[in-house]
Amino acid sequence: MPFAERKGCEKSDSKFCGVETDFSDDFRSLLSFNCDTDHGRFDFVLVPLMNPSYRPSLVEGINSETQVLPFAGSDLVLAPLEWRCRVTGKISSWIDLDAKDETLRLDSETTLKQEIAWAKHLSLRSCLLPTPKTTSCANYARCVNQILKGYTEMELWLRIPLMDSDSEDPKDSWELWNSFRLLCDHDSSLSVALDVQNMLPSENALGRWFGESVKAAIISTQCFLPTTQWYPYLLKNHQKLITRFFHHDVQVIVSGKPVFNLQKDSVNVTEGMQAYLDYLSNLFCKMEPFSAQELKEVIHRDRLHTPLQPLKENLEAHSYEMIERDSVKYTQYQRAIAKALEERVPNEKASELTTVLMVVGAGRGALVRASLQAAKDTGRKLKVYAVEKNPYAVVTLHYMVKKRGWEGIVTIISCDMRFWSAPEKADILVSELLGSFGDNELSPECLDGAQRFLKLDGISIPSSYTSFIQPITTSKLYNTVKSINSLSHFSTAYSVKLHSVARLAPSQPLFTFKHPEFSRKPNNKRYKNLRFNLPSDTGSALVHGFAGYFETVLYGDVHLSIEPTTATPNMFGWYPIFFPLMKPVEVHPKSPIEAHFWRCSDSTKVWYEWSLSLPTLSPIHNPNGSSYSMGL
Numbered sequence: 001m002p003f004a005e006r007k008g009c010e011k012s013d014s015k016f017c018g019v020e021t022d023f024s025d026d027f028r029s030l031l032s033f034n035c036d037t038d039h040g041r042f043d044f045v046l047v048p049l050m051n052p053s054y055r056p057s058l059v060e061g062i063n064s065e066t067q068v069l070p071f072a073g074s075d076l077v078l079a080p081l082e083w084r085c086r087v088t089g090k091i092s093s094w095i096d097l098d099a100k101d102e103t104l105r106l107d108s109e110t111t112l113k114q115e116i117a118w119a120k121h122l123s124l125r126s127c128l129l130p131t132p133k134t135t136s137c138a139n140y141a142r143c144v145n146q147i148l149k150g151y152t153e154m155e156l157w158l159r160i161p162l163m164d165s166d167s168e169d170p171k172d173s174w175e176l177w178n179s180f181r182l183l184c185d186h187d188s189s190l191s192v193a194l195d196v197q198n199m200l201p202s203e204n205a206l207g208r209w210f211g212e213s214v215k216a217a218i219i220s221t222q223c224f225l226p227t228t229q230w231y232p233y234l235l236k237n238h239q240k241l242i243t244r245f246f247h248h249d250v251q252v253i254v255s256g257k258p259v260f261n262l263q264k265d266s267v268n269v270t271e272g273m274q275a276y277l278d279y280l281s282n283l284f285c286k287m288e289p290f291s292a293q294e295l296k297e298v299i300h301r302d303r304l305h306t307p308l309q310p311l312k313e314n315l316e317a318h319s320y321e322m323i324e325r326d327s328v329k330y331t332q333y334q335r336a337i338a339k340a341l342e343e344r345v346p347n348e349k350a351s352e353l354t355t356v357l358m359v360v361g362a363g364r365g366a367l368v369r370a371s372l373q374a375a376k377d378t379g380r381k382l383k384v385y386a387v388e389k390n391p392y393a394v395v396t397l398h399y400m401v402k403k404r405g406w407e408g409i410v411t412i413i414s415c416d417m418r419f420w421s422a423p424e425k426a427d428i429l430v431s432e433l434l435g436s437f438g439d440n441e442l443s444p445e446c447l448d449g450a451q452r453f454l455k456l457d458g459i460s461i462p463s464s465y466t467s468f469i470q471p472i473t474t475s476k477l478y479n480t481v482k483s484i485n486s487l488s489h490f491s492t493a494y495s496v497k498l499h500s501v502a503r504l505a506p507s508q509p510l511f512t513f514k515h516p517e518f519s520r521k522p523n524n525k526r527y528k529n530l531r532f533n534l535p536s537d538t539g540s541a542l543v544h545g546f547a548g549y550f551e552t553v554l555y556g557d558v559h560l561s562i563e564p565t566t567a568t569p570n571m572f573g574w575y576p577i578f579f580p581l582m583k584p585v586e587v588h589p590k591s592p593i594e595a596h597f598w599r600c601s602d603s604t605k606v607w608y609e610w611s612l613s614l615p616t617l618s619p620i621h622n623p624n625g626s627s628y629s630m631g632l
């Protein structure tokens, strides 16, 4: 029974828990014993499909018609759905396709192909491939790659130890995974099953895996300690790790013999294993339930969206609806406007002076409302111009002004702010033309046009904004872009609610724009190169691209941010932006990443170009905005 359906664990998404078992030729009993009876209630078994003593070279006449391969029972012992949902096939762990011994190598290849063919016959959803014996695993990868290219319905999980603790000279096991998946050209049906042992790598080394395609975590019973009642429990770091796996839809599989809970008289092995499952269920139940907002957003995780272009295209009603739902944004704007009003008009002049405030890009009027509320709260007199170029949003603006009786205070201007001849100058210019990357909805170009009608000592809200970038591992997004099968999609930026990512180094500021900028001729072209160093205990990692964020100073100390370390709490209106790399780049400890970003423009459009110069050179992405640009 999935965790989510267990009593007390009623959460939105179900997580499954499996158990690793030995080979048995009585498959029916094995499954019932581990999944269906009071002895065990696991969701699925990870089990060898073939008798482990089998070696093709030792069997005479294997190809003759009378020879039966030593698989566990016939396909009839389980119903098709049981095979599919309750069994993950474990490919024989003795196989070594890169062995020097030719007989072993050929036996391994034959067995791998036979077992996969059987798993395919049974329509299994997934099979576990044994850990490569060494990093030199080209022949193993070649055979797996042939399988992947021939049959895409089944997932193959490569078993990788989270930490190589056996050898005297421990290697970074991530390298093993990386060699294998590079040889298989990032095939999306190839994933990782991580073996979790007692020793855990550093937090940064662990973090890398959350950007990789990890489908299962196999946790050894040796990781558990006994409570005073001899029930198994995990230490804090293991608890944290397993909870993180739950958050990332990783299936947990318990492996090994039960070590605790053995003092009961009638205890048998599976009752002991049930105690581990109970512990994991409790851990699952202890997770914070999703908030209403998180629940709504789950389906957007790792989904690539085309960033909005509110200047070139008129936003539709549902886009305004989404934008206006984020009440935190408007509260912050209201606070910033209140501050600006108080600074502009001293208390003693509050009843005499009228502040001229222009909301440029007024949309359906939410910032007009926030401005009037700020005026009411501070006791300041206000005259408002609402400038909007989308004629359909203007319809709603008129409706709102009429309904609220604001005709004497609010003037609606249906016009592009860059071309409007204002009848007077403004004290305060309020706008929200910000994209996930700050300037990517062309706020700089629009506000350069609008500052003509701002008084020389006038205030712009926002007063500045800065974009940030950060190198990330995200095999999921990389594979999504790759599946579109066109190089131009690697030269495009996407807005995306990042979930399956590893943030490899702290983000750094990229481009800043300040408003107003009366002192010089506006130049909104930018170029910057940034160096990122991975923390020394991360190990190596693969960079699939850059996550982009923005931070803005609305006024004084009132900020908005989507940069993860300074993010405005409970604000959900913007997802980060993602700049992919055509070819993911391997980064090693102590070798920095050097990224170059350009903001370019011509008379009709603005676009970004990006490239790497370290650790290797990459092509310059999106030259001349050929794949992705923002229309002026």
Ligand SMILES: C[S@@+](CC[C@H](N)C(=O)[O-])C[C@H]1O[C@@H](n2cnc3c(N)ncnc32)[C@H](O)[C@@H]1O
Pocket (backbone or CB within 6 Å): 310, 311, 314, 315, 323, 324, 360, 361, 362, 363, 364, 365, 366, 367, 387, 388, 389, 390, 393, 415, 416, 417, 418, 431, 432, 433, 434, 446
């Ligand atoms: C992101 S929406 C924000 C709407 C509203 N201010 C809010 O916060 O709810 C940006 C709005 O600015 C408008 N806009 C963009 N560029 C403009 C321009 N150059 N002149 C006038 N309006 C513009 C768009 O049509 C859109 O309604």
